Amino acid sequence: MTSLSKPMDSDAKSIISMQELDPSPVDDSISDLENLESGEYTPKPVDESPTRTCGLSSTLGLRPHRWDALLSGLQRYSTYPPTAFFILHFANTSLIPLLTQSIPASEPYLLLTRPIYQAPGLEHLVLTLPVLAHIGSGIALRNIRATRRARLYGAETRGQRDLLHWWPRTSIQAKTGFLITPLIGLHALINRATPLMVEGGSSGVGLGYVAHGIARSPVFWNVFYLVFxxxxxxxxxxxxxxWFGWRVTTVRRERGSKGSLEGYLGYSESQDRVKRQRKIWWVVNGVAAVGAALWIAGALGIVGRAGEGAGWEAKGWNEVYSRVPVIGQWL
Incomplete structure (x- = not known):
């Protein structure tokens, strides 16, 4: 009995000693794989058991990767209503003037579709709120990903973040979005807000109003509409x-970049993939170029060359343009 108890005592001690071992430190604060060049990430599956959270995520029950999914969805689906407006506006200000070659003949079509996107309440539902949601979600996504990247590398001070280049590099897609944001604001100020302040509404704003403004300040408006x-x-x-998986306006990857995992692994893209990407690039940019050319041809080639209005209507337009805040004296 004595000989049997000793092995059991030793086994018990070994089990107790193993249980008393301190766990090795594991930093599980960052559970996502970070794309170091674009700031995007690929979330890993997360256990649904309760975990320690803090701040707004704890209040709403959202983990960081769920915030990304929520904001990404908001950024995507907020583009649907403005796209419908975009198509209608493209037809009214470009295609129809190109077909009719006349502003008086094109105005009825603009008036016909105006109640669709300028009805009280519907305009903000179709255009204003989705645009603000799209811009806000995009900025929030960039901030979240930048903060995650800085935390991943332990950058706590502003100087450390600057050395890390913690803010994701801006793609061409994002740059064009940042560029058109103030242009949309100026366009709305001149065509919607100022007529509302001066005349109580924008019922007198149409193709003739735009043509009159271009005739008054041709250099400003031609440059503005070309860029816009x-x-x-x-x-x-x-x-x-x-959205359809043909991403072509991304940040260009530097050749031979030492920070690229592909360079260390000796990875090289297949010729088929390179050809496909090149084909997609030409298709997408070709569609954009044709669309911009058509819009400019109708807006500046037809509407922009119609000249100033006449009579009481032109007098009212002059009053509206001169009352535009800040820049009215140059319009």
Whole structure:
């Protein structure tokens, strides 16, 4: 009996000693794989058991990767209503003037579709709120990914973050979005807000109003619409191509980049994939170029060359343009 108890005592001691071992430190604060060049990430499956959270994530029951999914979905689906407006506006201000070659003949079509996207309440539901949601979700996504990347490398101070280049590099798609944001605001200020302040509404704003403004300040408006139309069409076409999996307006990857995992592994893209990407690039950019050319041809080639209005209508337009905040004296 004595000989048998000793092995059991030793086994018990070994089990107790193993249980008393301190666990090795494991940092599980970052559970996602980070794309170091674009700031995007690929979330790993997360256990649904309760975990320690804090702040807003704890309040709403959302983990960081769920915030990304929520904001990404908001950024995508908020583009649907403005796209419908975009198509209608493209037809009214470009295609129809190109077909009729006349502003008086084109105005009835603009008036016919105006109640669709300028009805009280519907305009903000179709255009204003989705645009604000799209811009806000995009900025929030960039901030979340930048913060995650800085935390991944332990960058705590501003100087450390600057050395890390913690803010994700901006793609061409994002740059065009940042560019057209103030242009949309100026366009709405001149065509919607100022007529509302001066005349109580924008019922007098149409193709003739735009033609009158271009005739008053041709240099300003030609440059404005060239940049506005080109950037907007590029952003819309590139965005929808991205939703369909044809992402072509990304940040260019530097050749021979030492930070690329592909370079260390000796990975090289297949010729078929390179050809496919090249084909997609030409298709998407070709569609954007054709769309921008058509829009500019109708907006500046037909509407922009119609000249100033006449009579009481032109007098009212002059009053509206002169009352535009800040820049009214130059319009």
């Amino acid at each position: 139309v080109a950037a907007s069409v590029w952003h819309f076409v590139g965005g929808w191509a991205t």
